[in-house]
Amino acid sequence: MSKKWLLALLIALAVLTPQAASAHVVITDARHEVGAVLHINPDDDPVAGEPSSIFFDVRMAVLPSDPHLVNLKVTNSAGESTYVPTSVDGTKVAGAYSFPSQGVYQINLIIDTGRSGTGDQPRYLSFVQSQRVSRGVISNPLDTPQFVWAEVLLIASGGALAILIVMFVTDHRRIITYSHD
Amino acid sequence: MKQTAHPWRLASLTQNVRFYILASSILVSLIVLAWLRIQIVADQLSVIRLEQVYGFLSTIYLYVALMISPLLMLPLREGVKRQLKFSRRAIGVSAAYFALLHSGIALWGQIGGLDKLAFLPAKLVWSLSAGGVALVVLLIMAATSFDKVVRGMTFRWWKWLQRFGYIAALMTVLHVWLIGTHLAYSWAQWMGVIALSLLFGFESFRIARSLTRQLHTSRIVLVAMCLLLWAGSTAALVMMPRYLKNYHSDQHSGGGQVHGGAGHE
Numbered sequence: 001m002s003k004k005w006l007l008a009l010l011i012a013l014a015v016l017t018p019q020a021a022s023a024h025v026v027i028t029d030a031r032h033e034v035g036a037v038l039h040i041n042p043d044d045d046p047v048a049g050e051p052s053s054i055f056f057d058v059r060m061a062v063l064p065s066d067p068h069l070v071n072l073k074v075t076n077s078a079g080e081s082t083y084v085p086t087s088v089d090g091t092k093v094a095g096a097y098s099f100p101s102q103g104v105y106q107i108n109l110i111i112d113t114g115r116s117g118t119g120d121q122p123r124y125l126s127f128v129q130s131q132r133v134s135r136g137v138i139s140n141p142l143d144t145p146q147f148v149w150a151e152v153l154l155i156a157s158g159g160a161l162a163i164l165i166v167m168f169v170t171d172h173r174r175i176i177t178y179s180h181d
Numbered sequence: 182m183k184q185t186a187h188p189w190r191l192a193s194l195t196q197n198v199r200f201y202i203l204a205s206s207i208l209v210s211l212i213v214l215a216w217l218r219i220q221i222v223a224d225q226l227s228v229i230r231l232e233q234v235y236g237f238l239s240t241i242y243l244y245v246a247l248m249i250s251p252l253l254m255l256p257l258r259e260g261v262k263r264q265l266k267f268s269r270r271a272i273g274v275s276a277a278y279f280a281l282l283h284s285g286i287a288l289w290g291q292i293g294g295l296d297k298l299a300f301l302p303a304k305l306v307w308s309l310s311a312g313g314v315a316l317v318v319l320l321i322m323a324a325t326s327f328d329k330v331v332r333g334m335t336f337r338w339w340k341w342l343q344r345f346g347y348i349a350a351l352m353t354v355l356h357v358w359l360i361g362t363h364l365a366y367s368w369a370q371w372m373g374v375i376a377l378s379l380l381f382g383f384e385s386f387r388i389a390r391s392l393t394r395q396l397h398t399s400r401i402v403l404v405a406m407c408l409l410l411w412a413g414s415t416a417a418l419v420m421m422p423r424y425l426k427n428y429h430s431d432q433h434s435g436g437g438q439v440h441g442g443a444g445h446e
Contacts, residue, residue: 043363045223059299059302117349153214
């Protein structure tokens with residue numbers, strides 16, 4: 001296969017690769033008209049029982065100046081919701097929250113645009129994202145899925161790397177002799 | 182009789198150090214993928230970490246590739262110098278490989294595709310653009326790393342193309358600084374400054390030596406030029422936070438109006 005076709009194939013594979021949603025990523029409202037970048041501290045991996053920070057950077061000209069129009073809601077798997085106090089700075093919304101225990105939570109940013117809500121002008125913009133908290137306080141143990149493919153891949157590639165190292169070490173003199181311009 | 186390495190004429194690839202570098206890079210990428218998937222249960226976080234680790238590995242490989250030229254100035258054994266020089270091409274290709282993985286995962290795993298780029302804040306777009314330029318440069322350099330291409334281009338033009346590696350490095354620094362999550366922490370900033378300052382020091386000496394040789398100036402001029410270049414480049418790096426803020430530093434600083442929550446439901 002020529003190099004040109006190989007490059008085209010790589011690009012095609014990249015384009016067709018299924019997408020996975022994740023934190024510290026772009027999420028859009030229900031109409032896919034407005035986007036927001038969500039980032040959670042620490043390191044996108046909050047610890048249950050410890051303070052964490054939730055940041056939204058909303059791609060709007062400017063957020064409503066009245067902070068009561070911007071609400072951040074965190075809902076646990078039992079459906080219990082908590083409204084998180086937020087601070088608004090330009091297009092950025094920040095909130096501090098301690099996830100009470102490990103689990104899967106839904107983070108929902110709701111912005112009241114003040115529009116009429118009729119026709120093409122939605123009243124509310126809603127950004128929703130799921131967040132799994134895997135560290136810290138445990139109340140109900142989470143399912144820990146097995147990734148058999150990953151275990152097989154780890155063993156296979158680790159073994160191959162070990163073989164490669166052995167090959168290099170045992171033949172290093174000849175490699176050094178042949179390997180030069 | 183001079184023994185030269187022509188990978189496609191040798192009885193086996195296994196006598197070429199470039200094979201080991203490239204093969205180990207591919208295996209390391211698979212090990213990282215598998216390890217992170219096992220260790221991190223959350224799909225979201227495993228994608229983020231994978232993108233971060235691949236980006237870090239690309240940066241390390243690029244750094245090593247750039248350091249080889251200055252290291253060749255040191256009083257090392259000729260055999261060691263030959264090996265370093267010969268290995269550099271494979272190290273550069275590995276940097277391009279990890280950069281491609283990093284970019285693909287970030288673009289389609291985190292951002293959600295090309296159509297989502299329009300939703301990104303300006304600073305992230307600039308950072309991704311810088312990263313995109315670095316990626317394109319690295320891929321072009323990787324594509325032209327074959328002996329046949331070097332012969333076709335002639336060594337002179339091929340060597341000229343390798344200079345673009347410094348543009349890739351500069352764009353990588355900008356990309357990492359603007360968007361790197363861990364760059365918001367001072368320890369990461371210090372590590373970056375020390376590593377880059379070391380590289381700047383070596384490169385400053387290399388440039389100063391080349392210039393003074395061409396201009397036939399004295400050793401004092403060489404030292405002065407070297408120190409000036411080193412100080413200037415390091416100062417520009419250290420002062421970068423003053424005129425370019427890391428995206429995550431903005432978030433860590435907080436501010437704005439506070440609105441109390443409406444309580445529980």
